[in-house]
Amino acid sequence: MDRIDIMRAFVTVVAEGSFTQAADRLALSPQLVSKYVARLEQRLGTRLLNRTTRKVHATEEGVRYAERARLLLHDIDELELGLGDAHRQAQGRLRVSAPVSFATRHLALLLCDFQQAHGHVSVDLQLNDRKVDIVEEGFDVALRIGHLKSSSLIARRIAPIRLVICAAPEYLERHGTPGRPEELKQHRCLHYSYMEHDVGLPGDGALSCNNGDVLVEAAIRGAGIVIQPTFIAGPAIADGRLRVILPEHAPAPMALYAVYAHRTLLPGKIRSFVDFMDGYFGDPPGWDDFAQH
The missing domain is CATH 3.40.190.10 (Periplasmic binding protein-like II)
Structure with missing residues (x-):
């Protein structure tokens, strides 16, 4: 049995004063709610509820436990809600690895424009031409230039590199x-x-x-x-x-890629950043205007 479910069942019984009403509120059977409470009392080694034919009342220990448990459940609900919002919204600290020369020439404006559009995202940009391990080194996104080899990472083509x-x-x-x-x-x-x-x-x-x-x-x-x-x-x-x-x-053209670890449950800050980069530089990109065609 899940300890949080057991805790939530007990707190609801205390609030409702009835196993039946608590079961209705939790969409569970009264038998399962009663089993949850009995298991909790057995684990704690103390009686938490006094039962009568019409009503249940918390013991002194039950009142103390219910008060602390209610606070813990509130914190857990807030935590899960916050994490869910973080996945849906662009917020938090975004760690990005990028090639040195490309970043110094072309990323400052992009990052300024991105943060104007997503003001709740802070960016930690690290410049390095070596191929970083984004999972081991804790990066959200790595920008890479080249012909990418098959891997477990997700890569989106951002711009051609000539x-x-x-x-x-x-x-x-x-x-x-x-x-x-x-x-x-x-x-x-x-x-x-x-x-x-x-x-x-x-x-x-x-x-x-x-x-x-x-x-x-x-x-x-x-x-x-x-x-x-x-x-x-x-x-x-x-x-x-x-x-x-x-x-x-000339060697075959390469491309600039945004590489990240997972496709599913992607945090909003990563999804928004990759979407923002897609098409930002154009195809052909503006830097090719300098070169002879």
Whole structure:
């Protein structure tokens, strides 16, 4: 028997002064209510009710127990109601993991707009380019860029991510512009540590880094050829500091995904955030306006 059900049955009997009326109020049989109370008295080792043919009265111990039990049941009802509201409404603290370069360039405005629409949600944003374990590390949502592999997590595609091969005009003037992917072997290449793609840059590279902004800045300064997404390289391409090369051999487009742990009983703060992001950046996204098409 559930202890809360037993407690609720006893409190109702005391309030109604009758097993029959308590049973009607709880939609239970009088026999089951009587069994609940007998089990409670047996567990506590004390008589809680004095029974007569017409009425039941709480003993001194029964009165004390009923008063405390009534408060506990009220707290339990409030707790469950609050949790239910939290799942339906967007409220509480939302922990988000996101890639460093994407977040610093494109998430601040989104988060401000989101919180204007959902003022009861506070956001804890953690930037990290590694693949976090959202369950073990306590994140509600992780934003990930790439080709997602099959997993038990739920993922929603938020925006396309286009990759370009590019280098500074000065570098290409000094070392020549590759006309075929095989010719990249003759060039200094700048590698992004976490990138996975089918067509990449050969060799270990002149520079390897786990941050795209560093690699783009190095490429602008003539350090070599880099593959980076347009949301990082786009402004430098637009103003001529970088030039796209081998456009027909660019790696296949990737996507930005919102990843979370469960589809059912999703808290309102997570559901609202993922829904808000869907379509926010556009398709094609605004950052592709910087790049050469």
